Amino acid sequence: MEYVPIYLIFIPIITSMIIYLSDNRYVNYMTFLCQLVLYILALKYYMVNDGLIEEKIILLGGWDKSIGIALKNDALSMSFIFLSIFIWLMVLTYCWDKRKNNSKFLFFLMFLQGTFLGLLQTNDLFNLFVFIEIVTIISTILIVYKKDGYSIKSGLYYLLFNSVGMIFYLIGLILIYNLSGTLNMDAISRTIPSLRDTNAIKLGYIFIIGAIGVKSAFFPIYNWLPKAHSAAPSSISVLLSSLLVKSGIYAFIRLNNMFKMESFYEFFFFLGFFTSISGIIFALSQKDIKQILAFSTISQIGLILMGLSSMDGNAYIGGIMHIFNHAMFKALLFMGAGTIINTYGIRRITEIRGVFKRLPYTSIFMIVGILSITGVPFLNGFISKEVIKYGLEGFYLKNMMLYIINLGTSIYFIKFSQIFFGQADREKSRNLNNNLSMFLLASICIVLGSYSIPLTEGFFGIELLNIRVMTTYNLISYLIMIGIAYLIFKQVVEKDYNILKKIRHTHISFEATNFLLVMFIFIMMLWSNK
């Protein structure tokens, strides 16, 4: 039981190699067996260590803590591990019909899981760098898997821009190693209090946050995300949007727990707001079904960042809860979009009509996802938004910002839901595997919404009983918000003014994105000296 963290990394990798070498379609079913084994091991580890309230560290190779490689597990990383095993199982179920004979695709998918689980458990700044780079490389290969022109150029953009970001990570790492003499996160967090006010450690922190900002799509530097998400195969879009973007957010949480630079928390809140608003504006202007969902991911990342920015209290818990809830409903929506694209063969939401007649089950599950993301009471999206709002009680301006974001989300999802109406011209088509995984995700959305209080208490040890969730007041305010959103949609968005067309056709080129990254780091430097 002691070495479970190592097994969690290597079981998927070894499975992937067996699949690739044997190249047999019966052996491919080992992927499901692997998920089962991982789940049992992780659950056993969680049980044996009493829910990992105290963090558990294992050192590889018996080296000293300051130079050896260490793996750390606490409640946060364990909950991320459960989430990633679940999402991987859903993705495998979703794409099984299409990919069950494709050992190469399954090889990359399983290898990615191993490195991702490593990323979640590492306790070493340099290993974090290595795992992030491997995740970037393998996900690039998966993004370009269709091998058409659009996916290859998006994959190239994704790969190069993320590696530019990771160069800045290395510069920050050098500064921190030079000052603290170690790369172990625990050791660094012990030395930080004596160094926190020096300029060099602030500079290192800024460079690392800039790099993490590229990975987790913060305000000016998210250009790779909509390209990569819309170009990838549907199953990979699910994975990218629900988990791989969160790898940056996860690193962000770990780094901020380590550095505790309180002067930046206000900055991150406004950064989250701008990320969210710009995601909403771009989502309103788009017409491609997957682009809308990709920009919606950006706006939800902004919301998560707004919650996380306080790094303490209810808003922080709300941010973490929203990471999980967003993983569920965004996976659901991307799966639905993939099914629709497969059935119709087109991607423009102005041309897709009558989905409800043609794909009734898919539509029902997608409607659950849409209701959840716009924040209807009883579903999981509402719970986490409400917890963030509760954490920001007393700040009138900040609550107003949250309301604006929720309103914007409702507007573009009203635009999105136009595809369900209208007449269908062909008979129903059946996709059992797709519906199975979507059904499971939709029911998880409902379960997380209904049992949020005991679940949060079990995982994070925090009581939410003082937050009253299911009241008629909430339902009425939701309905009023949807009404306002519908009015704005009818009056502004549907008329497709020139400015929306202009936003739709803006392409930010690679060199401009790099310039924005440098600017982002520069603005953080200015903020730290203010």
Place this chain on the structure above:
Amino acid sequence: MNPILSFIVVLIGVYGLATSKNIIKSIICINITQTAVVLIFLNLGSFNFGDIPIITDEVIPMVDPLPQALMITTIIIGTTITALALMLSIKTFHYYGTLDWKEMMGRE
């Protein structure tokens, strides 16, 4: 060798990244920047210009072995990214007939 000199090379690489409009040039700039970062780290690790870090009976000044071990990994990752990016840029050239970022992104 001074770390400041290597840092100037980093700045040159970043300048190239923020201005070059060609895919191959961008890849070259990433390589330049990464190599310069590796140089900085190795410089800072060999603070007293010591010997190779192998423990013997006599006490001699040694360089810090950790940066060297880490930078080998960084160089390997850099090579992998360069190889993959070059392969993808060949593919894009086959599809679009251009290596210019702006021209390529503008086309559907």
